[in-house]
Amino acid sequence: MKTVLSFCLLLPLCLLTACPPDVPPPKDDEKEQPEPDPDPLPSADAGNTEPTQSVDAGGDPSPVTADAGTPTTPDTEDAGTAASPVTDDAGTAAPPVTEDAGTAAPPVTDDAGTTAPPVTEDAGTSIGPGSEDAGTTVANEPADAGVTDLAEEDAGTPTCPNGTTGDGIDCTDINECNDNNGGCYANASCTNAAVSGDAPSCECNAGYEGNGQECTDIDECATNNGGCPSNATCTDADTAGVAPLCTCNTGYTEDIMGNCKPDALDWDVEYTDTNHSIFILNTALDGIAQVEAGDYIGVFYARENHFLGCGAFTEWNGETTMLAAQGEELGDVENDGGVAAGVVAGGFEVGEEFHWVFWDASSGNTFSLIPIFDATSPNGNSFVPNGISQVVGFESPNPGWIAEITDNNHSVFIKDTAFDNWPEIKPGDYVGVFFEDSSSEPQCGGLVKWEGAFTQIPAYGAEGTGIVEGFAVGETFQWRVWDASANAFHEATATYAAAGQDVYAPNGLSFVDELVATP
Secondary structure, three states: OHHHHHHHHHHHHHHHHOOOOOOOOOOHHHOOOOOOOOOOOOOOOOOOOOOOOOEOOOOOEOOOOOOOOOOOOOOOOOOOOOOOOEEEEOOEEEOOOOOOOOOEOOOEEEEOOEEEOOEEEEOOEEEOOOOOOOOOOOOOOOOOOOOOOOOOOOOOOOOOOOOEEEOOOOEEEOOHHHOHHHHOOOOEEEEOOOOOOOOOEEEEOOOEEEOOOOEEEOOHHHOHHHHOOOOEEEEOOOOOOOOOEEEEOOOEEEOOOOOEEEOOOOOOEOOOOOEEEEEEOOOOOOOOOOOOOOOEEEEEEEOOOOOEEEEEEEEOOOOOEEEEEEEOEEEEEEEOOEEEEEEEEOOEOOOOEOEEEEEOOOOOOEEEOOEEEOOOOOOOOEOOOOOEEEEEEEOOOEOOOOOOOOOOEEEEEEOOOOOOOOOOOOEOEEEEEEEEOOOOOEEEEEEEEOOOOOEEEEEEEOEOOOOEOOEOOOOEOEEEEEEOOOOEEEEEEEEEOOOOOOEOOOOOEEEEEEEEEOO
16 A cells, blocks of 8 residues: 555656656556546546556556556647646636647636537647636627618608709709709809709800809990091990990081081082092101191082082091092982082092092191002093992192193293292192182192293183183282191292283283292
8 A cells, every 4th residue: 555655646646747656567457447437527636637557356556557548638739639627716617728720729618508619820830828817708799789870851851953943753844044044143144054962154244344142234335436537525324335425526516427527628428329439548648747637638529610529538546447439310300490410419429539638737737649559450540330449559749739620721831940049849849820710719720740841831711601710811820839847838929931921812822930928
């Protein structure tokens, strides 16, 4: 018994230190004993598990077998060997921890009869969770078990889209313009949007400017004088969109064409049923120093009483312009209680030459110019019904004197030395001989452009009995010289080669030796 007791006391110490036991060799009669059961039940003793002991007939304990196939109780670190569970609480066994892949640890029992699944950290390796509290199982928490968190608008009730109205099935577009003009300005037009729900568009009405939300009255007078003619004052209308009021300035009067003509300019036009269009280029007067913006240019025809009649005129502003020269209009005219064909309105006769006259607004003087026509112009300086002419320039001015050609005349010759004592008169100036008309006003009976050489003037006598005015037989010649550089004419005194040559005679002949300015 002493020997057996010592062995039993040493056995637990060896097990704890993992040292192999010092087992004596088996007896011959024990070598053929059958193998013990390889799956002994673990001890339920708290914290200690003892190996199973074999007791033979002789009462000796069976040795502990360390060979493979013999169960041992120490913790196994090798792969495939399960360590004994650690007991956390009485009766509760913790599963072993398996560190190697492919080894599954048994489940951890948190409470009697309750098994928690292992936690797997690595592929094929399950690690059982630690117990937080013996007998307590932590269940997974659902987010809201059995509760659906969906907002319900109004299931089963249809509604119309934004910008439309109706019962949800039949929807019609809302015209926002019907309510407060769609938010547009009072003086703006509202247009409903093509897409329902979009904001309408706003546009300022005529006479207003802005973005449609705000519109202000446009001052038409601020641009191009509101369309009013020159020499007129523009007044903006009280109502937007209404044309401004044009009023001719003091000293100007509106004519039949709506232009404000200077009161000092006595040109009047009779508008007829036929005309000839004359275009004047903006550069046509560049070389004429006397002409300025604000002067007037017109074309004239000869009347029966020897005066000139205005066929068309316009204000010159340095821009390309057009004159509509009016032709003579014929028709039935009452005469001595009857009706006969005659002139209804005065104007140019077919083939009559245009007489060009300029009026200097600053001085009130008039003078003539000689036009230069474009070579390709369909018509020249003579009137053609529905004709077209184009003036590209003008030669130096002339005084605008016009002599009516009659059936009798008196030839007056002027020597080339006639202006030796009048050096201001140069080639390009004009010399004219004048008579008094029935109103005792001087009228030109003949003229010539002075070229500094011997020249001749035909002085025309009256034709018939008052049909065409001209020199009367025995009437004294009156002389005028026009200075182009000064745009002015001077009365002159002539010295003749012989006595008696200073009066008119049909088919007469006179020679002028000298012309000087009348003191």
